[in-house]
Amino acid sequence: MERIVVKFGGSSVADGKQIAKVAAIVAADRRRRIVVVSAPGKRREEERKLTDLLYLCHDMAALGTSIAEPFAEIYGRFALIADQLGLSPALLDQLDSFRGELEQGCGRDYAASRGEYFSARMIASYLGGEFVDPADHITILPGGRIDEDSYRALGERLGDPERLYVMAGFYGSDPAGRVVTFSRGGSDISGAIAARAAGAVLYENWTDTSGILMADPRLVKNPRPIEEISFREIREMAYMGASVFHDEAIVPVREKGIPIRIRNTNRPEEPGTLITPQLSPASLGETEIAGIAGRRGFVMLCLEKSLLSKEKGFLHRLLGIFEEHGVGCEQCPSSIDSISVLVEACRLDGLEEVLCEEIRRRLRPDSLVVERDLALIAVVGEGMVRTIGIAAKIFAALHKAAVNVRVINQGASEMNIIVGVAGEDYARAVGALYAAFVAEG
Ligand code: ASP
Numbered sequence: 001m002e003r004i005v006v007k008f009g010g011s012s013v014a015d016g017k018q019i020a021k022v023a024a025i026v027a028a029d030r031r032r033r034i035v036v037v038s039a040p041g042k043r044r045e046e047e048r049k050l051t052d053l054l055y056l057c058h059d060m061a062a063l064g065t066s067i068a069e070p071f072a073e074i075y076g077r078f079a080l081i082a083d084q085l086g087l088s089p090a091l092l093d094q095l096d097s098f099r100g101e102l103e104q105g106c107g108r109d110y111a112a113s114r115g116e117y118f119s120a121r122m123i124a125s126y127l128g129g130e131f132v133d134p135a136d137h138i139t140i141l142p143g144g145r146i147d148e149d150s151y152r153a154l155g156e157r158l159g160d161p162e163r164l165y166v167m168a169g170f171y172g173s174d175p176a177g178r179v180v181t182f183s184r185g186g187s188d189i190s191g192a193i194a195a196r197a198a199g200a201v202l203y204e205n206w207t208d209t210s211g212i213l214m215a216d217p218r219l220v221k222n223p224r225p226i227e228e229i230s231f232r233e234i235r236e237m238a239y240m241g242a243s244v245f246h247d248e249a250i251v252p253v254r255e256k257g258i259p260i261r262i263r264n265t266n267r268p269e270e271p272g273t274l275i276t277p278q279l280s281p282a283s284l285g286e287t288e289i290a291g292i293a294g295r296r297g298f299v300m301l302c303l304e305k306s307l308l309s310k311e312k313g314f315l316h317r318l319l320g321i322f323e324e325h326g327v328g329c330e331q332c333p334s335s336i337d338s339i340s341v342l343v344e345a346c347r348l349d350g351l352e353e354v355l356c357e358e359i360r361r362r363l364r365p366d367s368l369v370v371e372r373d374l375a376l377i378a379v380v381g382e383g384m385v386r387t388i389g390i391a392a393k394i395f396a397a398l399h400k401a402a403v404n405v406r407v408i409n410q411g412a413s414e415m416n417i418i419v420g421v422a423g424e425d426y427a428r429a430v431g432a433l434y435a436a437f438v439a440e441g
Helices: 016-028 050-062 068-085 090-103 108-127 149-157 187-198 231-239 247-254 281-286 314-324 352-363 382-386 390-400 423-439
Strands: 004-008 032-037 130-132 165-168 171-173 179-181 202-207 228-230 260-264 273-276 291-304 338-344 367-380 405-410 416-422
Touching (some): 004 187, 016 032, 016 068, 032 108, 032 187, 050 068, 050 108, 068 090, 068 108, 108 165, 108 171, 108 179, 149 187, 187 202, 187 247, 231 247, 231 291, 291 352, 291 423, 314 352, 352 367, 367 405, 367 423, 390 416, 390 423
Parallel strands (some): 004 032, 004 202, 032 165, 130 165, 202 260
Antiparallel strands (some): 291 338, 291 367, 367 416
């Protein structure tokens, strides 16, 4: 039988009412046999996320401070869910022993992973499914890569197509068997691993928005949801700041061509966004672009040196300086006698002086200027390669909005055009681009 992996994010499992929606969604399609869950998320804006509380408990315990207050909140959240779902209070006993583990100094990742662990235990019991502990099957190698054998091991564990499985998201174990987590929001990755391991026909990712939007709703009023987007486009969008889906989660399913659908637990009737290996001809023709994404908080180091382009290995030496200090670079726009290096401001923390000093000493530029608070905006779309005039449209829109473009970069894949603007112009620039490409067509 064909199977669908369904992953539910924190807001979809925040309380008993939400979990009842999960049950209805699972029941609505018999192919939904593998459920992957996050830890309970926030019910209200001002509430703390369970994972954040777990990190807090761990850090407080490490300092020898009492964890009574944050732990009571964790316990309270799970006790309420158990009560709302009519589950046996025996599940809560395990929470007491977990408190002891925290107080005795358990690992930080282990502490954080218990949000997903208890969430999955409870939801498995409520749905009448079999609990799957990813620590027994998913091996995360140093650096975050998945050991290939995990797919076989997990595939075997999820082997019975008739059975309903509920797996905890967000963690696995290292080769020594210790629990390790993915980066934040990593349950998306767990869902993708399960989809690949089980040979699923579809990976449904249920969240609290009706798919991926064409632009950030904090910057653009009611942006249109994207109906269909390719794996390559979504990688660009996610990397450039569009949240909703973890950018690393695409990798396991992309290799097997398993499509992903992002859907809204609170509006299951809406189709959401389909992320597919190959865009359908209809959707290719529909809009010139897939979406607009961007991020603030970049710093640009601009070097000028006459006859720079004739100096062999200049770029190599320049980037080498960043590498020696462990600073990753985002982009390197250049012209005949100048090169700029764009870096995320947070990576430069405390290192800016040292780097500039080294660059001056070793490369002897005529000038070196540091520009702060830059934003990068990517206009993304596979259709761009066949469309003449996209760049003209971008610059006309930015010109009309009186936004000064500081840098431009178009990847050879023609999947996107990236422009760098001053941070203060960021929102205006995104608004202008959205208006030009979507609102006005
Ligand atoms: N609970 C984890 C987090 O808050 C992982 C997830 O929800 O995907 O980051």
